[in-house]
Amino acid sequence: MPERGTILSVVHNCNNVRDLKDDIACEIMYKFFVNNIWVGVVSKKDAHLIQDVSDAQKIPPLVISSIKKTITFSNWCDTRKKRSDAMATVLLQLREANTCEPLSKWRNELYLVGGDTSVSDGVFFELERAAAEVFGVRTFGVHVNGITVSNAGKVCMWVGRRSLSKQKWPGMLDQIAAGGIGNGVGVWDSMIKECDEEANIPSKISQKAKYAGTIQYFTRTEVGMQPETQFVFDLVLPEKFVPTPKDGEVDTFYLWTLDEVIDKIKQNQFKPNCAMCIVDFLIRHGNLTPENEPDYLEIIDNLHCSFEFPAPRSFTAV
Amino acid sequence: MPERGTILSVVHNCNNVRDLKDDIACEIMYKFFVNNIWVGVVSKKDAHLIQDVSDAQKIPPLVISSIKKTITFSNWCDTRKKRSDAMATVLLQLREANTCEPLSKWRNELYLVGGDTSVSDGVFFELERAAAEVFGVRTFGVHVNGITVSNAGKVCMWVGRRSLSKQKWPGMLDQIAAGGIGNGVGVWDSMIKECDEEANIPSKISQKAKYAGTIQYFTRTEVGMQPETQFVFDLVLPEKFVPTPKDGEVDTFYLWTLDEVIDKIKQNQFKPNCAMCIVDFLIRHGNLTPENEPDYLEIIDNLHCSFEFPAPRSFTAV
Known part of the structure; x- marks a missing residue:
């Protein structure tokens, strides 16, 4: 186990599977x-809850095998629409039964589950966002590092308090803007949307954001499994621009030096995946180096976990 | 298999295990x-060649088990010095026997093999560089993206022809400067050294380079296995600066636009790991995006392969 309060302990805290x-x-x-494509993992307990609801349908849409330790769709669920509809029915009933905790945080937002090589967008079916961690399927989001750069080159970072x-x-502390990719919104448009909704950043500013790669980690929470990929953006904001909360997701924004941000990361004040995203920023911009960070290589490994589960080929068409 | 001529085919060409x-x-x-720490992989053929030479010693330093399919040091090789000396003796004899092709490219340069948690630098032993791919141990290097940025923000990249x-x-085409980390030279000093030796870049310029993370890939060549980590640097050069060959490793330098560089990458004109390093640059700086590159996620996965083999904790002390 890495020492508490180190950067490595913070990234392990997020990439914890x-x-x-x-x-x-x-x-x-x-x-x-x-x-026959492996797309997620489900706890035995949840698999049984799901099966009870599925078996109560006239034609059960899901099959659990306690011999193979697998959960699959029934053969009749052979199209994206049939799978999505059948899953929605099962989940709504499971939500009403109030036995599966993550479903109490219903989002009314659909995530795409990928892996179907027979269709161009690679999508098998759509899934209510709150159920993603129940099924342990890959999810995708955007995270924006909002920074200012003074004439002398000094970098400060905007941080939100959730x-x-x-x-x-x-x-907890958060990026200036971040959110899941769902409901048929593409990657770039999700970034523009989150910048607007969370921090009141007009699109004429947010469209100056630059793609900077991804971070990828596998988180186990108390209730489920989250193999997540975040598309990372760096956005240099005008020094006079001040982000303001708009949709109520953020209470306050702070503009901190990178040293202040690093201190808060080590104190575990950031939501874990937001800390990961900032650590990636610090690696990419040379603030963390093999000379000042003894766990440099292991930290980078943890920012880029690999998954066996496939991704959709496109996020835009639902 | 990805289509020939795509970025994904180029990164697969390097990360090919x-x-x-x-x-x-x-x-x-x-x-x-x-x-008992797994540090590398050896082909059965090479394992037998090595064993023949080891068994010819008065006290054999290495043990091959054809039951366990393992190669290990003998118990008496219980210190860094004993392991390093014993390995040197075996390799010099193997080189004379002329049966192991990689050893014909002897470098007189020592690489560090890590994994020893009982010592602060984590080093088990030193190994002649030419033998690293015979034993399939992790190796480490530096790669420098040398760029110019015009007043209008246009980025060009210096490329060397080996x-x-x-x-x-x-x-083949190469970074402006790159090289393996060996002989007790640290990461930063290796970068400064390669910039000087390969491209005649004075240290007052090269010390402005910025760490930008790592790329990591597992390459199988005709003769061996290379699990490699490259520390990546971005170096913004003055527009008037022209790199010149110094140590004879590079014939010519070209200054190309990023579009020209991408074309050469797709034409497989770059040494594979140099192409990887530039692809990482293009990802980090937003030139490749999910919108213009359908294999975006899979490309990033291939830039950050994970290894079970440990790394040394320090590269500076031999």
Whole structure:
């Protein structure tokens, strides 16, 4: 275990799944397949809850095998629409039963589950966002590092404090803007949308953001599994621009030096994946180096976890 | 297989080891352990060549197990010095026997093999550079993206053509400067040294280089295995500065637009790991995006391969 308060402990805190193979071997986790493609992992407990609801349908849409330790769609769910509709029915009933905690945070937002090589966008089906961690499917989002650069080259970073009313991670520190990619909104448009909604950044400014790659990590929460990919953007803001909360997701914005930001990261004040995104920024811009950070190589490994699960080929068409 | 001429085909060409587990299962590859830590892979053919030379010593320093499919040091090789000396003796004799092709390209340069948690620098032993791919141990290097930025913000990149007399990849395109980290030279000092030796860049310029993370890939060549980590630097050069060959490793330097560089990458004119390093640059600086590059996510995965083999904790002390 890395020492508490180190950068490595913070990235381990987010990329915290090390024992998936063991959990599958011990039958704590079931593999979720669509058309023989492995797309996610479901806890044994949730697999049984899901199966109870599925079996109560006239024609059950899902099949759980306690011999193979798998969950799959029934053969009749053979199109994107049939899978999406069947899944929606199951999840709504499961939500009403109030037995599966993540579904109490229903979002009314659809995520795409990829892996279908027979269609151009690679999408198998759509899934209510709150259920993504129940099925342990890959999810995708955008994270924006909002910075200012003085004439002398000094970099400061805008940091948001999440509203206390947020469903997840209330009160913790966050990027200037970030959010999941769902509902058929593409990557770039998701970034523009989140900049507007979370920080009141007009598109004439946000469209100056630059793609800077991705971070990728596998998080286990108390209730589920999250193999996530975040598309990362750096956005240099005019020094006079001040972001303001708009949709109520953020309470306050702070403009801090990178040293102040690093201190807060080490104090675990950031939502874990936001800390990851800033650590990636610090690596890409040469603030963390092999000379000042003994865990340099291991930190980078943790920013780029690899998954066996496929991704959709496109996020734009639902 | 990705289509020829795509960026993905180029990164796959470098990160080309997909079947290591199968090769180990089929006994084509033997695992190389030091003190029960897995540090590399050796082909069955080379393992037998090495063993023949080891067994000819008065006290054999290496043990090959055809039951366990492993190669290890003998118990008496229990210090860094004993392991390094014993390995040097074996390799010099193997080189004289002229049976192991990589050793014909002897470099007189020592690489560090890491994984020893009982010492502060984590180093198990030193190994002649030419033998690194025979033992399939992790190696480390520096790669420098040398660029110019016009007042209007237009970025061009300096590219070197490797000398026809280079032992490896003669005549192919290369970074402005790059090289392996060996002989107790640290990461930063290796970068300064390569900039001077390969491109005649004075240290007052090269010390303005910025760390930009790492790329990591596992390459199988005709003769061996290379799990490599490259520390990546971006160096903005004065527009009037012209790099010139100094140590004969480079024949000519070209200053190209990024579009010209991308064309040469797709034409497979770059040494594979140099192409990887530029692709990483294009990802980090937003030239490749999910909108203009359909293989965006898979390309990034291939730039950040993960290894089970440990790294040294320090490169500076031999």
